[in-house]
Amino acid sequence: MPPMTDPILIDDLTLAYGTQRVLSGLSLRVPAGSITALLGGNGAGKSTTLSALLGFTRAQSGSIAVCGIDPAADPDGARRHIAYLPENVALYEHLSAVENADYLLALSGERQPRDAIVEGLAAAGLQEQAWDQRLGGFSKGMRQKVAIAVALLRRVPVLLLDEPTSGLDPRATADFNALLVQVRARGTAVLMVTHDLLSAADIADRIAFIEAGRVAHEASASGAERFDVRALHARFQAGGAKVAA
Amino acid sequence: MILFRHECRLLLRQRLTVGALALLALLTMAALAGGMAEVARQRAAIAAIPAAHAEDIGAIADYVDRTKDAGSAAYYSFHPTWDAPAPLAFAALGMRDISPYILRVRALGLEAQIYDGETFNPELALPGRFDFAFVLVFLAPLFVIALFHDLVSGEREAGRQRMLEALPNGGRALLRRRMALRLLLLWGLLCLPFMIAAASAGVAVSAVLIVVAIVAAYLLFWAALAALVGRLRWSSVANAATLAAAWLVLVLIVPTLANVAINASIPVHQGAEIAMAQREAVNAAWDVPREATMRRFYADHPEWADSAPLGPRFHYKWYLAFHQNGDARVADKVHAYRAGLEARDATGRSLGWVLPSVGVQALLTQLAGSDLAAQLAYQDRIRAFHARLRAFYYGYLFRDRPFAKADFDRAPRFKDVPRG
Numbered sequence: 001m002p003p004m005t006d007p008i009l010i011d012d013l014t015l016a017y018g019t020q021r022v023l024s025g026l027s028l029r030v031p032a033g034s035i036t037a038l039l040g041g042n043g044a045g046k047s048t049t050l051s052a053l054l055g056f057t058r059a060q061s062g063s064i065a066v067c068g069i070d071p072a073a074d075p076d077g078a079r080r081h082i083a084y085l086p087e088n089v090a091l092y093e094h095l096s097a098v099e100n101a102d103y104l105l106a107l108s109g110e111r112q113p114r115d116a117i118v119e120g121l122a123a124a125g126l127q128e129q130a131w132d133q134r135l136g137g138f139s140k141g142m143r144q145k146v147a148i149a150v151a152l153l154r155r156v157p158v159l160l161l162d163e164p165t166s167g168l169d170p171r172a173t174a175d176f177n178a179l180l181v182q183v184r185a186r187g188t189a190v191l192m193v194t195h196d197l198l199s200a201a202d203i204a205d206r207i208a209f210i211e212a213g214r215v216a217h218e219a220s221a222s223g224a225e226r227f228d229v230r231a232l233h234a235r236f237q238a239g240g241a242k243v244a245a
Numbered sequence: 246m247i248l249f250r251h252e253c254r255l256l257l258r259q260r261l262t263v264g265a266l267a268l269l270a271l272l273t274m275a276a277l278a279g280g281m282a283e284v285a286r287q288r289a290a291i292a293a294i295p296a297a298h299a300e301d302i303g304a305i306a307d308y309v310d311r312t313k314d315a316g317s318a319a320y321y322s323f324h325p326t327w328d329a330p331a332p333l334a335f336a337a338l339g340m341r342d343i344s345p346y347i348l349r350v351r352a353l354g355l356e357a358q359i360y361d362g363e364t365f366n367p368e369l370a371l372p373g374r375f376d377f378a379f380v381l382v383f384l385a386p387l388f389v390i391a392l393f394h395d396l397v398s399g400e401r402e403a404g405r406q407r408m409l410e411a412l413p414n415g416g417r418a419l420l421r422r423r424m425a426l427r428l429l430l431l432w433g434l435l436c437l438p439f440m441i442a443a444a445s446a447g448v449a450v451s452a453v454l455i456v457v458a459i460v461a462a463y464l465l466f467w468a469a470l471a472a473l474v475g476r477l478r479w480s481s482v483a484n485a486a487t488l489a490a491a492w493l494v495l496v497l498i499v500p501t502l503a504n505v506a507i508n509a510s511i512p513v514h515q516g517a518e519i520a521m522a523q524r525e526a527v528n529a530a531w532d533v534p535r536e537a538t539m540r541r542f543y544a545d546h547p548e549w550a551d552s553a554p555l556g557p558r559f560h561y562k563w564y565l566a567f568h569q570n571g572d573a574r575v576a577d578k579v580h581a582y583r584a585g586l587e588a589r590d591a592t593g594r595s596l597g598w599v600l601p602s603v604g605v606q607a608l609l610t611q612l613a614g615s616d617l618a619a620q621l622a623y624q625d626r627i628r629a630f631h632a633r634l635r636a637f638y639y640g641y642l643f644r645d646r647p648f649a650k651a652d653f654d655r656a657p658r659f660k661d662v663p664r665g
Contacts (some may be wrong), residue, residue, distance in 0.1 A: 049636075054411050076413045084411035088402035094258040103251050107412045109418065111247060160411075 001220070005068060006031045006079070007157045007189035008053065015045075015052060015064035015213075022048045024213035025062065028191075030206075031155060033182060035190040037084070038198035042211035046193040050160050053191070054084060078107075083151030087163040089143040093136040097121055097146045100135060104150045112153055117209055124149035125175055141172035149181055152186075159183055162193040165199050177203045197233055209235055262392065269388045270434045272380050277442040280335035280376040280590045282448075286329050287346055294325045294347065306650045312314030313646035316561020323349035323398035326630055326659040329621040332448045336439065336456065337606075339615025348627060352638045354568035355521040355631045356575050359624060362515035369540065377439060378609045381460060382602050383496055385435060386467045390488040392427045393471035395481035400456035402481060402482055428461075428468055435460050459608055466601045496602045502598070507592045513585030519578050526574040530567035542566035545573060552643035569635070583621065590617045593608040626662065633657040 008030035015023040023045045030036045038046050051057045052064055052098055055075030064071060071078035091100045101117045112120075118131055124145040135143065145162065151159055161180075165173045184190055184205075194200055200207055209217040219236060255264055305321045328346045350358050397420065400406040409415040436457045443453045474487050530538055535555055543550040546569070555563055597604025610616035637657055641648045 056407075056410070075416075079411055079413040079415075082411065084408060086404065086408050090405050090408070092255060092258075092405075096254065099254070103255065104412065106247055106251050107409070107415050109413060 005065075007065070007067050008036075008191055009065045010049070010052075011063045012054065013049075013059050013064055015048060015057060015059045022213055023052070023059070026210070026214050027062075028081070028208060028215055030158075030189040030191050032189050033184055034205040035184050035192060035203055036206045036208060037195070037204035038191060038193045038208050038210055039195070039200060044210045045213040046210055047101040047162060050084070050162055050191070050193060053158075053160060054079065054082065063168060070201075081156050082158045082160055083156045084160045085144065085147050085155055085162065085164055088140070089147045091135050091143055091146060092240065094134055096124060096132045096134050097138075097142075097220045098131050098150075100146055100155065101150050105153060108150075108154055110154050112190075116153060117149070120153040121146065123152055125179060140167050141170075141176065144176060145169075145179070148176075148183070152183065155178075155186075157188060159188050159190045161194075163194055163196075165194065165196045173199060201228075215229055249426060252423055256423075256426065256430075263389055264270045265391045265597050266430060266434060269380075269385070269431065270438070272384060272438060273377065273435050275376045275433045275437045276380040276392045277335065277438055279374070280338060281442060282340070283338060283374070283376075284330045284335045287334075287341070290347060291327045291329055294327060298325050300324075302653050306653055309648060309653075310650035312430070312649035313649060314561070315638060315646065316564065316651075318648045318653070319352040319561060319565060319638035319642065322653070322656070323351055324630075324634055324656065324659065325349050326623075326627045327627075327661055328619070329661045330331055331453055331619075332446045333456070333613040334615050335442060335613075336376060336447055337609035337613040337615055338374045338376045339378075339610035339613060340617060340620050341615045342374045343575060344620050346623075350627065350631055350634065352565060352631070354523050354527055354571045355628065356572050356579055357520040357527070359627065360520035360523075378606055378613075381463060381609070385431065385460075385464065386492050386602075387489075388431055389427075389467035389471060390485060391465060391494060392431065393424070393468055393475070394488055396423055396427075396471070397475045398479065398481040398593055401478075420594065424468060424472065428464055431464055432457075432461055435464075454634075455612060456609070459605055459630050463601055463605050491541040492502060495600060499600060500603050502597075503596050503603070504593070505638060507596075509591065511585055511588045513582060513589065514578065516582060519575050519582060522578060523571045527568055530570065533567070535563050538567045538570060539562060541570055545569075549639060549643040550568035560642075562639070565635070565638070565642065586617060586621070626659075630657065 006029045010026055010028040013023050013026040014021070022043075026045065026049060028036070028038075028049070036047065038142055038145040040046050048057065052059055053066055055071030055078055058072040058143065066078040068083070069078045092103070095103065097141075098114060098117050098121070101121065102111070102114075105111050105117070121131055122128070124151065126142060126145040130138070130142060137144070138146075140220070158182075164180075165176060168176060173196070180190060180192070180203055184203075192204070204219065204221065206220045208215045211217075309318045309321070326348050326660055328341075330346070332339065333529070334341060348359070366627070374403050395402075397406070400409060409419060439456065439460075443456070470491060471484075471488055474484050474491075477484075478486070539555065539565060549562075552562065593603065597607045611618070634657055637655070640646065641652070
């Protein structure tokens with residue numbers, strides 16, 4: 001039996017767009033059943049890290065693996081293990097929540113019956129009356145629930161989130177965080193790019209500060225002992241200042 | 246298949262798309278119905294010819310029978326010729342709406358009769374008739390643009406592109422599937438009504454297959470162009486504007502400029518000028534000594550040279566001889582005119598290799614037997630028939646044989662070639 005490896009493994013990754021180096025020796029691992037929050041200033045390389053994991057960009061050096069697959073070499077292979085939620089979850093407004101989920105699952109090659117889909121939507125916290133409504137009138141939180149439902153239904157081992165709580169009100173943020181905790185409980189490795197210190201401190205098992213394209217600081221929560229938000233904020237400010245400088 | 250069904254649902258939930266597809270279906274059916282109605286009208290006109298001809302001959306037969314004058318019979322009797330539409334003509338009327346498809350000829354000078362009838366309706370000649378070829382060549386690209394211009398940019402602008410690309414098979418495979426679906430829908434909306442119309446018109450299966458292949462190739466060209474523009478990562482509005490400009494250039498401006506350039510580089514006189522020259526030659530002949538006219542005629546047609554000399558009175562053989570001399574006078578002009586038209590046509594056709602709109606139009610009119618070649622072939626058939634008509638009447642006139650009522654039945658009859 002091969003040794004179990006972490007679903008997300010990044011080692012000494014260097015990536016540049018033309019002459020502009022974005023990642024400079026970034027190393028990161030996200031174990032199964034854990035949430036890692038990736039924090040950093042604008043342009044620090046957070047979204048580029050997600051792009052590299054999704055196979056959208058190719059690194060110049062270092063290694064990257066999603067469930068043992070190099071996304072640059074086999075993007076579709078890697079993406080079979082990934083559910084990805086962009087900052088603004090945009091779905092098809094002229095389809096209902098069920099139809100959207102059905103379509104996205106079909107695209108992923110993981111089609112499921114309606115019963116399973118509505119079960120997933122319910123598990124994601126979407127109210128029953130919204131299941132067959134067209135998405136035109138949905139709030140951002142409701143759209144995210146549809147996308148999370150798809151992720152839940154796909155039962156993928158990796159969930160990538162890009163600023164998932166930006167624009168959500170505190171109640172919706174709390175609901176979303178609760179949902180992520182459920183996802184983690186199913187053994188999913190969650191990597192969350194965020195500026196939301198409170199959410200990160202609340203649910204993440206590990207927080208990585210990325211500065212100038214590399215993880216400059218990493219902190220883990222141990223058991224019931226959570227992160228010190230004041231300290232995180234100070235660290236974030238320092239990193240941001242450093243990035244800005 | 247499931248994914249195609251999903252894409253279909255996605256596409257057909259968009260009101261604008263459904264509206265566009267419905268409009269294309271409507272335009273296609275209207276164009277086919279219009280083409281079929283026009284062809285039916287032409288067939289009905291051709292079918293009415295024998296009765297009208299019999300009536301015409303009946304009106305002069307009694308008079309001719311009293312005088313026994315073959316000259317009067319030749320002068321007063323018109324003989325119909327026609328160019329029956331090919332089964333596929335309904336799809337591409339081509340030159341059938343600007344050139345005559347029925348021509349009644351007498352045994353007099355032919356060229357004036359041919360080119361007098363060269364009616365030319367500039368309003369129809371400019372855009373062409375609203376037929377299937379028009380819908381395909383001019384309008385179908387606009388529907389391709391409408392359905393393809395935002396295929397990628399639309400997803401990007403809606404914020405879905407990254408999420409879709411993050412799905413397995415959500416990138417190029419998805420794009421290919423969507424393109425294929427749109428192409429299939431457009432092709433189906435153009436070809437299914439066409440195939441029904443073609444079946445009812447009795448078009449050969451091979452011709453139908455060629456047309457549907459042409460439709461597919463033409464749509465594919467525009468879809469490829471749209472995909473190419475889409476790769477530039479411009480906004481949907483910019484894509485649409487660029488493709489609309491390409492349509493304007495490739496379908497309207499360049500073909501029009503090319504037509505102007507071809508016409509300028511290959512000058513061709515109007516057919517009416519030939520008719521005018523022939524008429525002038527005929528009119529001038531009244532002042533030419535009759536012996537000179539006959540000498541010239543006999544030089545060209547020695548088979549009649551042993552005819553009795555002209556007396557002091559008017560004789561129709563002299564009249565018909567100077568008519569034929571008039572044809573001979575403009576023969577060079579006729580050859581030059583025809584060669585010019587053929588050269589223009591050949592140049593235009595070679596342009597079709599680089600301009601798909603021109604190529605498709607040329608192919609469709611060729612298949613439908615409504616192009617210049619078909620028109621000239623009809624003229625050839627008229628000339629051959631007219632030669633028989635002349636020989637028939639000359640047999641009476643130059644041999645001084647009386648022409649009776651029953652002789653009208655011996656006159657040659659025009660036979661059209663059956664079109665497959």
